[in-house]
Amino acid sequence: MKVVVIGGTGLIGSKVVSKLNAHGHEAVAASPNTGVDTVTGEGLADVLKGASVVVDVSNSPSFEDTAVMEFFRASTANLLAAEAAAGVTHHVALSVVGTDRLQQSGYFQAKQVQEDMIRDSGVPFSIVHATQFFEFAKTLADSATSGDTVSVAPIKIQPIFSGDVATAVGRTAVGTPVDGIVEVAGPDTFTLEDFIRQGLAAHNDPRTVVTDPNGLYWGAALGESDLLPGPDAQLGETHFADWTSRQ
Numbered sequence: 001m002k003v004v005v006i007g008g009t010g011l012i013g014s015k016v017v018s019k020l021n022a023h024g025h026e027a028v029a030a031s032p033n034t035g036v037d038t039v040t041g042e043g044l045a046d047v048l049k050g051a052s053v054v055v056d057v058s059n060s061p062s063f064e065d066t067a068v069m070e071f072f073r074a075s076t077a078n079l080l081a082a083e084a085a086a087g088v089t090h091h092v093a094l095s096v097v098g099t100d101r102l103q104q105s106g107y108f109q110a111k112q113v114q115e116d117m118i119r120d121s122g123v124p125f126s127i128v129h130a131t132q133f134f135e136f137a138k139t140l141a142d143s144a145t146s147g148d149t150v151s152v153a154p155i156k157i158q159p160i161f162s163g164d165v166a167t168a169v170g171r172t173a174v175g176t177p178v179d180g181i182v183e184v185a186g187p188d189t190f191t192l193e194d195f196i197r198q199g200l201a202a203h204n205d206p207r208t209v210v211t212d213p214n215g216l217y218w219g220a221a222l223g224e225s226d227l228l229p230g231p232d233a234q235l236g237e238t239h240f241a242d243w244t245s246r247q
Contacts, residue, residue: 002026002051003173006079007058009033011135012094015166016055016173025174031058038075041082048086053173054079057094065106072114080121090177091125093118094169097183098227099129104220124177128169131185131229132159134243137199140192141207144215149208150200152192153215155222158229159195160186161243164236183233188240192217192227195240202244 003020007013008029020027028047030036036043038058048054056079060071083091095111102108118125132140137159141150168184190198197209217227 001053001174002028003053003055004028004030004047004051006030006036006038006054006056006075008055010057010059011133011162012057012166012169013055015163016057016170019166019170020173023170023174038079039071041078044078044082045085048082048088051086051088053090053092054083054088055092055094055169055173057169060107060110063107065109068107069110069113072110073117076114076117080117080123083123084121089124090173091118091121091123092169092173093125093127094165095127095129097129097131097185097229097233098222101222101226102218102220104216105218107218108220124179126172126175126178127181128165128172129181129183129229130160130165130168131227132157132195133162133165134159134186134199134238134240135162137196138203138205141196141200141205141209143218145207148206149210150196151210151212151215152196153217153222154211154213155192155217155224155227156189157192157195157227158185158189159240160184160236161238164238168234168236183229185229185233185235186238186240187235189228190240198240198244202247 009031017027060068193211
């Protein structure tokens, strides 16, 4: 089975390509680095020849509200049109647990548009909703830092290792389209404060982490459980404590 992975040279995409190839599939990494640009459409027709499945784990290079919306609108439109022309029978996209509850954020508004376009396309699809990756604890901290203090929202989070996300995406890609959402999350639940504190400690980062009752998450005000998956979520095998011990 030929599977084209859009964003296939990034953190998740490279792992998806490796895992699929290891299981005997023909996984092809597609990104601007390999001559494929979904925003302009460059290289799409060629790379999709003979493909049964397209996996989209790409992300906008800019998180500014207008730029991220333009990225996901153009990229998704070009990709879906090229898939229809090439006879692709399964579109898999990576998105985020709680996207529909994060609509105060410009980034998540754009992700919702992406998901809606996929649903309306007529191409059989599966959308994988993942929780926050272990690797992004520092990025979250940086977005909420003032001086030496990180102030975070009073919410819970069930983060997941990127390798477990890639496993779930790959498994979904070679399965039957669900025409809906598959949720994946890590095995442990934390407060956002504890998650970031442990993530920073693993890298000997001395910043102080506190909970701010008025704190936002990427610009959105959230309820305590808005980032948690539902009861049917697939759980990754890697525990955060084991991952941090290896850093």
